[in-house]
Amino acid sequence: MLLRFARGFGQFWYDFIIGDDWKIAAAVVTVLAVAIAAVVGGVHGAVLIPLFAAAIVAGFVVVMFIDVADS
């Protein structure tokens, strides 16, 4: 019973956050990880923020092309 609830709870959040395409979440998390490493490394916010946005857009475009090529 408890295991079923835990599985259902996990599945709910997976569907809610990850959704139909896990690659989008993976791309966002990867770009964030690199951006966080850059901040820790001392890159200035004014330089980093536009680069972060550009990387998110680029990541999304790549994911979309992979998606369409797969289908």
Add this chain to the structure above:
Amino acid sequence: MGSSTTWALLLAVFFAAVVEFVEALTIVLAMGITRGWRSALAGTGAAVVALAAFTAAAGYAITRWLPESALQLTIGTLLLIFGLQWLRKGILRYSGLKAMHDEAEIFEKETMAATAAQPESRFGLDWFGFVVSFKGVFLEGVEIVFIVITFGLNAHHMPAAIAAAAAAGLVVITAGALARRPLTEIPENTLKFGVGLLLSTFGTFWAGEGLGLFAKSGQSFAWPGKDLALLVILAIWAVVARVLMLAFRRRAVPAQTAAETVSVTEGA
């Protein structure tokens, strides 16, 4: 945040809530008509109570435990993932690579499943109708709650965000009660695409600000141009979405033509 930004936030909340309310309404209508209104409305009521508890717990935890930059990073990231999923579906639908979301078709499927399900009574209620209504309202409701909390906290306008969602609920429920059928006239695909653009824009903006959490000061970063950056980000996402749609539409057309040729050949 400026007043124009607040209006954009409220519109995003309103239209996102309209989309979710329409989807929940379709499920409740299908259950009400086929399995009885008592069970469908009991399931809806139970989901509303569960949502209220979830909202109180999530809202309390978020506001008490997270500093502003962590809040921006967390909800900006979630909003970004969430918004990009909506944008992806919109791009695929408008380029002809994915079927359009059709409330009438969903209503028919739900109605057929409800008609085929065996009757099972628990606590004096039709259990199938209760559970499906509960799940439908709770799942769509969590998305509304998530968007309201995210936008309300970031814009420091929680009552306005709640009011926008409540107004959307009122509009959809009134229209549904009058029509007594799925609201197919609402341009859901267009709304979803537009809301996807807005969610992705605010997600990019807040996640970027929240990166300041890892700077020595721990303070949020500021975008060049501050709130005006939102317009630039929105324009970039809109252009990217349009370009992808055009690129994929070119791919979709030859694929469709090939499929038609095969079916004509087979038919002959």
